[in-house]
Each structure stands twice: as structure tokens, then as C-alpha cells.
Amino acid sequence: MREYALRELEYWNDRIEELVAKAGLTCFDQYFETVSYEDMLCYGAYVGMPSHYPHWSYGKSYERQKSFYQYNLSGLPYEMVINSDPCIAYLMRDNTLLLQILTIAHVYGHNDFFRNNRLFKRDTRPDMTVEMFKTHANRVRQYNNDPSIGAEKVERILDAAHALRFQVCRYGEGRLPDKKQLAEEADIPVPERLQEDLLAFLAERSQLAEWERDLINIVREETLYFIPQMETKIMNEGWASYWHYQLLNQLELPQGLHLEFLQRHNLVIRPHQGRINPYFIGFKMFEYLSKQADGANKIMSIRAEERDQSFLRRYLNQELCEQLHLFNYAVSGEDIVVDEVADEEGWRKVRDTFVNSIGLGAIPIIRPRSVDKGTLVLEHVYDGRELELNYAKETLKYVAELWGAKVELCTRMEEQEKVLVCTSDKFISMYDGGRL
């Protein structure tokens, strides 16, 4: 049995809410649900949405998380927060009282961020979140149950759409155009609107049935919903950690709880050697910024205006780079070698590499370039980073699957222009770009 009751959580929540209001955070109504660890695993697998549409990848994700958890390879998140209005958060029932208090405070940080950050305000409809996932699920199930379609065909499209799920327009809302615009674009092989939006391009321009287009759009809409979270991971976690730290310090916890708080907090925001812990980076940066002149107001406007890339570019200075022990690494043969450290000459380079590799920066941009006698020509926007070839080949097959004909991908490997070709029967070949 737990040694605390919901009433106790309510007591701490009331006190936290008071402090939240005093601090000037403005949140959606908050809704907490305590769940078992199995449920937590399940929510984790279904991106927090139990009403999510079915696909085997979520079953895989569940099994994987479960075995990781069972073999103690990874813990479970203490909480899970959904960008919705009211804001939904799941608390794991087995957590200690302190962890719940910490988590509640942390959740208010996220909640405020969801409500106030520009990206979320512009690109998501929190009041519709739950509805959106439900209608998506209903549509997918409807296609699954339709005798003329069936689960197998649905899976084929979802598999392909999932493979390309992040190849959507990265900035802006990605709204689908009206009829007038569609008519204007009809004769252009790759209209400007679709140049950075491979998934929408395939949905609109491939020979697909209406329900197939709909499935692709379902996947695309979900990505658009998640992009603001991907683009603000460091800020969002940093903000929530900054506030749970402030709030719990103000709570005047009994000594035992306070010690556990410090211990847990330090675990959460510890640096991960050789990696990036967004909690660590974000927390340290907000803490640093809050201590500057007019810091309290400044961080409020930062959380409203920035995304990770602009946040780091503007505020990650040499002092912070050094404090965070940031460095660049490169791969040389088998070895991973430190190739730049955050000193006087190097820190800008470190910052720039960092900025380019976070959020969607970690995902290559593949865009439709032209259509040549039925062959779709794709282009990898090369920025010095090479594609993983095996993955590129397999993913290209999915493009061909949706496109229904030959697909080519222009990229660079080892300083050479290369063209990957996938025929309509999924035969892959590669040749030097010069010969095209």
C-alpha cells in the first residue's frame, strides 16, 4: 500500500498552485491521474494517448520499454505530461511522496510552457488534442474494419508513412491549401508549398486512394502536433526543472523530504557524460539567465519567444559552454575523437554544432526536387553530415511504395555525389552523381 493518499497530493498541489500563481506562471487547468507502472508503460508507448490509433510499432515500443525496465536498463519517467487543455499529466502510483510533489511542480512548469510558448500557441490546438487523437484512431479503425480495405492494407500505408513521418514542413502550421490554391499549383511538378514537405507531396501527388491519403495525413498531423515539443526539448525540460527547483525550495519541506528532493533533483539534472541531457543544459541555462539583471522577467519572455535553436544561439555564451563542459566530437576511423572544446577560440564552433544537431536538426532533410517522366527525384539537403546508407535504402523503398514508381535520391557520401535509385519493384542501386 502507498503510505500517502490522494488527499495528501491534493494538499501539496494546493500549496504548489499558490506558489505557481505567485511566480507569475499561467497554466491551463491541470488534471492529474495516478497510474500503475504497466499503465505508464502503455502511455509511454502510445505517446501519452491511450486513444491512439493501433499500429504494431506501438506494441514493439511497449515490449521494448517493458524489457528495458525489467532488466533495469532504464527507469520509467516519473511523469508524463500532455500538451492539452486541460493539461493532462500521469503520475506513477508507486513513486514516493516526494517524487510526486517534485513531479507535480515539474508538471506546472511544462503546463506553463505549453500555454505560453510561441510554437505551441501557433502550431497546436491544445483544446482539441484529445479529440484529434480520438478521431484519428476512429478513422484508422474504420479503415481496418472496412471489408474492402482491411488491416493489412492499412498497415502497408502506415508503415510507409511512419518511415517518413518527420519529412514534413518544419516551420509553420502546415495547413492544407484551399481549392483555389490547389488549382493554381496543379501544373507545377513540385509547388513551393510542398518543397519541404515530402509527406504532403506524396499524399497529394501519388496515385493513392482517398483513404490512403487520409492515413498519410493522420500521420502528418500527429508529427505537426509533436514538432513544437521536439523543437523545445531543452527549453521545455529546462523550464520545468528550473521551476520545480524554485517551487520546492519555497515549499519548506520537512527535512527528510527536502534531502530526498535535493538528491532526486541532482539526479534529474546531472550531465550525461558524452551525451546531452536536455534537463541539465536547460536547467543550467535558465538558472544562469535568471541571475542576470532583470533575469526574472527576461526568462519569462524567453520561454514565450524562443525555440531551442534560437535559445542556444542567443544565450549559450562562452561562460555557459565552459560551465556545461561542452565539446565537439568527430569520428575518425573507429575512434570518437574530441575535436573542439569550449575555450576562447572553440566555443562558437561548439555552440554552432550543438545548435544544428538538436530537435529537428538531428533529422536529415529529404525533399522532393522534381518529377522526371514519372520518376520522383528526391534531394538530401547535405550539410556535411552523411546519411546512414542502409537506413536510407530501406526508407527509400517506402517512398517508392507510396509513389508507386521509380524514386531517386541525390545525396553525398565520402565527398562524392551519389544517387540512390529504387525501382518500383524495390530494387535498390547506387551510382555516382556525375553520370546522371
Place this chain on the structure above:
Amino acid sequence: MAIFKDGSIGQSDRSAWDRKRHRQLVEEAIKKNMGDIIAEESIIGQSKNKKIKIPIKGLKEYQFVYGKNNGGTASGSGQEQKGQVIGKVKEDQQGGEPGQAGNDAGEDIYETEITIDELIGYLFEDLKLPDMERKKFAQIEAERKFKRSGIQRKGIPPRLNKKRTLMEKIKREKISCRERVAEELDDNERVPFREEDLRYWRVKEDTRRHSNAVVICIMDTSGSMDQTKKYLARSFYFLLYQFVLWKYEQVEVVFIAHTTEAKEVTEDEFFHRGEAGGTYISSGYAKALTIIEERYNPEVWNIYTFHCSDGDNWSNDNDKAVELAAQLCLICNLFGYGEIMGNYGYGSTIRREYERRVKADNFVTVTMGKKEDVWPAFKQILDKESAAGGDQ
């Protein structure tokens, strides 16, 4: 004001359907890669229900990702120096989470648990052997036994069921007792056993299909058989054992290791003991013949003998080996010779000798060079087995 709710207790299992579908897809992947998986396996004589863990490369969810040989940014201890080597890129790590150094846990491998039985199920399902065939093999030898089954009034004295007889007597005694009380007679009269009290065991003839089998594994453990070759042999024996186990109820395994002379050894010694020295293949066969003569009467036992060697036999032994091989063919259900190919691209003399001079239907030779060859080789054996089995 926040709302708290004690969430879903005992709610329906949301992920069940997707897990099942994922499982299905994994099974399909397993079947496709069976050859690889069985060669990874290293167990002989394990319990059927034992869960073995097979690392399955998770069904990959491919996307366009950056390769591992791209750099990135990370936080460290502050002691990092330019040019310092901080780790290795692992070759098998492809497309994990981008933006992390090569030592992360983002790889898409996780273990799935299946029992050996399930694995074997997949295996033989793949072979599409009709069930009929299995029965035929299982009923090669019949054995008669008598089994008590029920009670009857007539019978021979050795089958007298004393307990039931006594019970019948007591029943009769009580009835007559009651009658006496009713008739107010003296109730102390002794009641003897009567013919009608006697009960006998009914006996049923139980025809049990004889299904004993022995797998005799003979392996060349001479100096030229290195670990890789033994590993191939081992994978092969594992399959053979599983196959025989699948057909017969009771299977024994005999391990014979030979160099210039043969010894019966334990499983562990069989696979791990390495010896130097030359090779007389005939010694292994002679030992097998002796063991069969002593313990496994071919009338009662189904004998599967299999010999793995790199074929590097001393040439003056070849004639004798061929002669003994022919003898083994006469008494075994199947006698096979598996040649583990070494660095030489062509087969050995002894294999050619076998192919030329051993004419039995139940003799088969296969060659294996790498682990991918094990499964096809095994299938080849099974084809032979099905054909040879028909004659018995």
C-alpha cells in the same frame, strides 16, 4: 484547481492488439532468418520448455537518419582535450539516436524470449513435413504390454483384486446383518467369502508404439578441427538432436570423439576438448559399432549416426573407414557424414571415397563451410531421411 484521479485500475489492456501484431511480425522475421538463428544456438539436450533468449534485431523502423560517423556535441567532465580519443564507434550500431556519441544504448536490439519447443515448431513448420510422416516414424517398433483397467467378476487367480473382493463381502455381510435385525435373529453368525464376492482385474492389452532413438554424434577432434569448425558441427548436432527428439519420445545421445583413437565422452568434453594429433576416422566408426552392439540393439532402437570431420583423414585409413561406414549404414536408420570445409576450396579424399563406394540409401554426405550452410545441409539430410524412412 487541479483535479486528481486514481487512474485506471484493471483497465483493459490497450496494447494487446498491437503487441500481438508485433509478435506476429517478429515470428515471420524469425522464420525468415531461421538459418541464422539456429546456428547461433548452442544447446544440446536442454529441456524442451527452457526459455532461451534469442537476440532479435528488433523490427527496424527505418527513417532517414544520419550515420554514426558524423560528429556532434556532448557534455563531458571538462577535462577533454582536443584530439583525445573518448570512445569507439561500434560497427553494429547503426542509426541509433542521432546526436549522441557512440556509446549509447539506442540500438534497436532487444531480446525476445521463445522456448526451444517454439523454435523447433517454427523450424519444422518451415519444412512442411506432413503430420502423417511423423506418425509413421513414431510407430516403427511396437511393444505389447498389459495394463490393469477396470474390474470384472470372472478371472484367473493371479488377477484377484483382494480389496474389491473384501468390499463385496462386507456389503453382503451388512445386508444380511440388517435382515437379521429385522427378523430379530442372532446377528453373530460368521459370514464367509463366497464365489459371488470375488472380483478380478480386467486387463487391457496396451500396444505401445516403440519410439526409442539414439543419436550417435561422432566428431573428429584432431588438431585440424578448430573452434569454428566445431561450432558448425555443434549447430548441426543440435538440429539433428532436435529433429530426432521431435519424432521419438525418448532420445538418447552418445558422443564419440576421435583422433587416431575414439572415446565416448560427455557433451561438454565433446565440444570443448581439443586434441592434437592425426586422424583415423575408422576408429570413431568402430567405437560406434561397439556401442551399438553393447547398448542399442538395432531391432529396438532407431539409430541416427552422424559424423562431422574436416575430412583430413590419414589416407591408409580410408579403406577401413569406408568399410565400417557401410556396416553402419546397415544398422542405422540414417548415417551421415558432414564435412566441415576448411580453407581448401575442394572436398577431401574421404568424401569422394564415400560418395563413390558407399551405396546405401540411408547414407548421406553434406558439406558446410559457414553457419549459413547449416540449415540447407540439414534440409538435405531430412530429404534423405524421408526417402529412406519409406523403405522401413
